[in-house]
Amino acid sequence: MTAAPAPAGTTGTDDAKPSGPASAPASASPSAAVDLSAPDKVAESFARQYLARNPPKDQTHRAAVGRAAPWATRSLTANLEANSDPAFDKLVSRGGVSAVSAVKVEPAGGKLPPDTPLRVWRTVTATVDVQGYTNTTETTVIQTEVTHTESGWRVSGILGV
Template sequence: MSSEDKKGRTPAEFRELLKEHYEVPEEAKTGKRRQRRRTRRELKAKRRLATREVLAEERRREPMTPAGAALIIVIILGIGVAATHWFGGDEARPTKATASPTPTAADNDVPSPAASPSTSSSPSPSASVSVELQTPDKAVEGWARVYLTRNPPVDRSHEEVVRRAEPWMTDSLAINLVANEDKLWNELVSNGGIATVKSVDVTKADKKLPVDTPLRVWRKVSVITDVEGYKRFTDKVVLQVELTQSHAEWRVSRVLGV
């Protein structure tokens, strides 16, 4: 064995030796999918074989020091990682899925303003409004906040608004509201906008209404809403609301002014 063979290879020589086994042929880049897969399998097999041959040859030349062995392994792994990243491009590519967070105007048959980003927000305030039915004032306030917060492009219909507010009202009132048109809803749809409740003020009802009893009361509810659509404005809605008590819980049972 010549003195040159006994000296072993430098890291640069190892890179040149292994490089030829990781060259990517043209068919692995531009061929058909099946052809690219077959080419990748063959290249991977050649890569493993080349690695074993290089290590076996180097062991025959001269036992390596721990530092030399570590350096060679790092070089081989580095080239292998780069090659795997290249070869696996077609097989491990994730699929990106997109989903619309809200229904489109075409699905809802409800016009929406072109420049109003609020139409994509969640229409359900009930997630942040707790259902408190222990007192008539708390019950009617929660009902007003949920019932008068509306987003037609997402709600799709007035019935959906009623269903959200059902925990605060009696079954008979819910049926009645669904069966009849709602003026505020129709106006909001015509404006192509949404309504967000800003404040709710609950006071005693007008004197012309019946007096309070242990099982039935009337309240005057003043609601301020911010409307954003083709026109932007602040609206005030005043309702006379009846609440009845059942099983120690108060619910809205009648509404005047809608």
């Protein structure tokens, strides 16, 4: 699935209000703050929350979307919630639970648009440990579009999920 990025030339300001509490994601400790000050931090935090999944507890992929929502625009959150996630379904079929053990964030470069003061693309490489019928370690690579909004940087698009 590919989540559509914000239209070119927009800043995502109409998306600036988080879909959940601004202080912390639903499953984080109460003292964990949402840091929207830097695009790399936002991309990393989004990936850590979105790729950590526990199907028996979560029931659907929407729980991971909800945990990642504080670092995403409302439109991206709605897009992810409205579409199925083959990776979640694969995890369920393998009896797995995933945890993110490492994340590396780099400028995307390549065929993606160049960075601007209001929008950057980042390549996020996550090491995901899966415990299930077979324990594995996977490397997941996603391209994130991170847009500066009125409330700070937020992931506004994803390629590779």
